[in-house]
Amino acid sequence: MTATAAKVPADSDALPERTPRRAALASWIGSALEYYDFAVYGTAAALVLNQLFFPEETNPGVAVLLAMGTVGIAYVVRPLGALIMGPLADKLGRRFVLMLxxxxxxGATFAIGFLPTYEEVGVLAPLLLVLCRIIQGLSASGEQAAAISVSLEHSDEQHRGLTTSWTLHGTQAGTLLATGIFIPLTAFLSEEQLYSWGWRIPFWISAVVVVVAYLIRRHLEEPPSFEARRKEVVTLSPLTQTLRFHWKAVLRVTVCALINTINIFITVWAISFATNGYHLDRSTLLWVPVLANLLALIAIPFAGRLSDRIGRKKVFVFGALGSAVTVFPYLYSITQENWIGIFVGGILMSGAMYSAANAVWPSFYSEMFPTRVRATGLALGTQIGFALSGGFVPVIATLLSGEQQTGWLLPALFAMIICLLAAGAALTAKETNSATLAELDELHTTPEETAALEVRA
Incomplete structure (x- = not known):
């Protein structure tokens, strides 16, 4: 038997009618939880955590830098989580990893809401905070790869871009909820109320999302194409296969995934830049990512469907280049305290341009790997890229903005270069929007890999 799987019928009617929808919904709710957790922490870090979890005598600029560092730690550990979770999803099943x-x-997000502050327990407070962030990072590394794989493999062949885009639609919904929930807290609570108990509320709300996600995911079935592969007996582990035969695809995905820099800019660093460097009103500023995410909820499925028609690369590159251009007016408007420019620039950069690339990457990246290592390759590539962007971008941008956090040009140039690198990497990929899953397996499995695997039924 060759390494090529039997072709799964492309007709969506060959699958239970509700399976693609359930897979898309399960992916959506998980991504919503993941990015709610990440965004709620990033927003809290920019607004309050720097004052609650670090010594009062710490220089305000240093405290912000430390808070941005705790945002980054969850991204830094994500490649480690990918090494664990990706192979588990390819070996034990996508559903297993989704539940884990x-x-x-x-649990980690919920626990943050109960952590004592530095004033209460001293240095133990930031240590516990970092521990929770590490657990978040390890979990997130497997969540997205498994969710995208299961939605891609359950989708009919003509709508993979649209179906997998709902995973990223969930990330925007989660980010929207996380940012939006801080608006009434910062607007209606006093400083004392916000810093004493108000900041804990967004973390506790994650428990509701967990319950809803569990109810949806508990009946999710594994995709037929994955089940066919899992029945094969091979001599190499998914991780070994990926590193030995698909390292170029992992590298390409890693560079493309740096586009996440734009997301970090608008949801984390720019909030800190505007409120700490220019003392702009927090509750007003939070409306920028809220409105950007509202636009993204429309733009993402549109861009995903467009990629099914004209190709993944065209849409992704358009989004990356558009983000590179629009970051300049957004940051400049902050320095001028130009609220119209801030809203227009931020919404255009994040809600339109970044959303185009964001909608397409689930299908674009995952179609670079065959079924048997899809989750592993996707997890490694994306999580290394996310670690580089999310782990270091807040710190680098803070350093580039200067001690007073008022410099905007160097951070903007930094973001532009990252976007250009992502676009360039995307152009080196093959266009796969019209290929079936079986054809993707053939395309990405070389004779050398087939011989090394010694596949047996």
Whole structure:
């Protein structure tokens, strides 16, 4: 038997009618939880955590830098989580990893809401905070790869871009909820109320999302194409196969995934830049990512469907280049305290341009790997890229903005270069929007890999 799987019928009617929808919904809710958790922490870090979890005598600029560092630690550990979770999803099943990461992520976020502050327990406070962030990072690394794989493999062949885009639609919904929930807290609570108990509320709300996600995911079935592969007996582990035969695809995905820099800019660093460097009103500023995410909820499925028609690369590159251009007016408007420019620039950069690339990457990246290592390759590539962007971008951008956090040009140039690198990497990929899953397996499995695997039924 060759390494090529039997072709799964492309007709969506060959599958239970509700399976693609259930897979898309399960992916959506998990991504919503993941990015709610990440965004709620990033927003809290920019607004309050720097004052609650670090010594009062710490220089305000240093405290912000430390808070941004705790944002980054969850991204830094994500490649380690990918090494664990990706192979588990390819070996034990996508559903297994989806359930495991659901409770780990939700539990860590919920626990942050109960942590004591530095004033209460001293240095133990930031240590516990970092521990929770590490658990979040390890969980997130497997959640997205498994969710995208299961939605891609359950989708009919003509709508993979649209179906997998709902995973990223969930990330925007989670980010929207996380940012939006801070608006009434910062607007209606006093400083004392916000810093004493108000900041804990967004973390506790994650428990509701966990319960809903569990109810949806508990009946999710494994995709037929994955089940066919799992029945094969091979001599190499998914991780070994990926590193030995698909390292170029992992590298390409890693560079493309740096586009996440734009997301970090608008949801984390720019909030800190505007409120700490220019003392702009926090509750007003939070409306920028809220409105950007509202636009993204429309733009993402549109861009995903467009990629099914004209190709993944065209849409992704358009989004990356558009983000590179629009970051300049957004940051400049902050320095001028130009609220119209801030809203227009931020919404255009994040809600339109970044959303185009964001919608397409689930299908674009995952179609670079065959079924048997899809989750592993996707997890490694994306999580290394996310670690580089999310782990270092807040710190680098803070350093580039200067001690007073008022410089905007160097951070903007930094973001532009990252976007250009992502676009360039995307152009080196093959266009796969019209290929079936079986054809993708053939395309990405070389004779050398087939011989090395010694596949047996």
């Amino acid at each position: 990461t659901l409770f780990a992520m939700g």
